Amino acid sequence: MATAAIDSRKVQDFPIRILSDSKSVLQALQSDTMTSGLIYECHRALTLVSETNTITLQWIKGHSGSRGNDAADRLARGGSDMKVFGPEPILPLPFGWLRGKLRHNTKVMHQQYWTNLDTCRQTREALPTINPGLSRKLRGLRRDQLRLLVGALTGHALLNKHLHNLGVTDSPLCRACMEAEETATHILLECSGVANYRALHLGSPGSLQEVAGNASGLAPPALPRGVPLCIHAE
Structure with a gap:
């Protein structure tokens, strides 16, 4: 002035x-x-x-x-x-506030889209909410570890159930226990044939969501190349 x-x-x-x-x-x-x-x-x-x-x-x-x-x-x-006349706010908004508001709204929209999605059933079961912490962990993995983890979360891996759906194998049964279909959920939570290996790397997970939170255990550095998920070579 x-x-x-x-x-x-x-x-x-x-x-x-x-x-x-x-x-x-x-x-x-x-x-x-x-x-x-x-x-x-x-x-x-x-x-x-x-x-x-x-x-x-x-x-x-x-x-x-x-x-x-x-x-x-x-x-x-x-x-x-004085009373305010005209649209608010009457003062410029700080850039930091605008950035925070944009990030918040983007996160809310992302979560709504993910929750209402009709596909990716198993992945949404393992990851019901957007998890920035897991994203940071994934970026720190090697390519082979990342491939293994993504296969576990999506079910699109070298599993008999998935391969049977593609017409590659004759049976969807689990190769480790022969008691149920070989799916990611079965291997990660139920299979008795890989119980020791699962306990070594994942502990005793009760759900896919709990498994997803243990990225380092799900993709251990000592896992033999070519072994699907946590199915031990024996």
């Missing part, structure tokens, strides 16, 4: 001192990096009037008897008591 008054009065070749009781604003104007649009606009306005005048910014203590500063305080109080 001070620079607008200087410009409107066509003031030139004068030494002008602008007083402010806000140290944070003065320090922000002096900084080489600006993250606030309001500070940037203020800096630009000061730069324009300083081309034809000598501008000095000075800090003063608030409520110290300065006529101009006291008048500015009264105007600020009056402005805060």
Whole structure:
């Protein structure tokens, strides 16, 4: 507002001192990096009037008897008591707030899409909610480990049930116990033939969701290449 008054009065070749009781604003104007649009606009306005005048910014203590500063305080109080006209918010929203709001809304939409999906039944059973922590773990796995884990979560792996559906094998029965169909759920939670191997790497999981939370156990580094899921070679 001070620079607008200087410009409107066509003031030139004068030494002008602008007083402010806000140290944070003065320090922000002096900084080489600006993250606030309001500070940037203020800096630009000061730069324009300083081309034809000598501008000095000075800090003063608030409520110290300065006529101009006291008048500015009264105007600020009056402005805060006014009713808002027009669309809100009347002040610019911080970038950090906008980024957080965007991330939150994206996460909610992602979760709604995943929950209402008609396909990926087994994967949604293992991962009912979006899990950023698991995503970070997956990015840290080797390609062979990642392939193994994805096969376990989706059921699309070298399992007899999946291979039988594709017409590759004659029987969908489990090769380790021959008691049930060889699915990811059966191997990871039920199969007696791989109970020792499952206990070694996964403990005693009670659900696919619990298994999915143990990415390192589901894709152990010592797993022999070519062995589907946790079916031991023996």
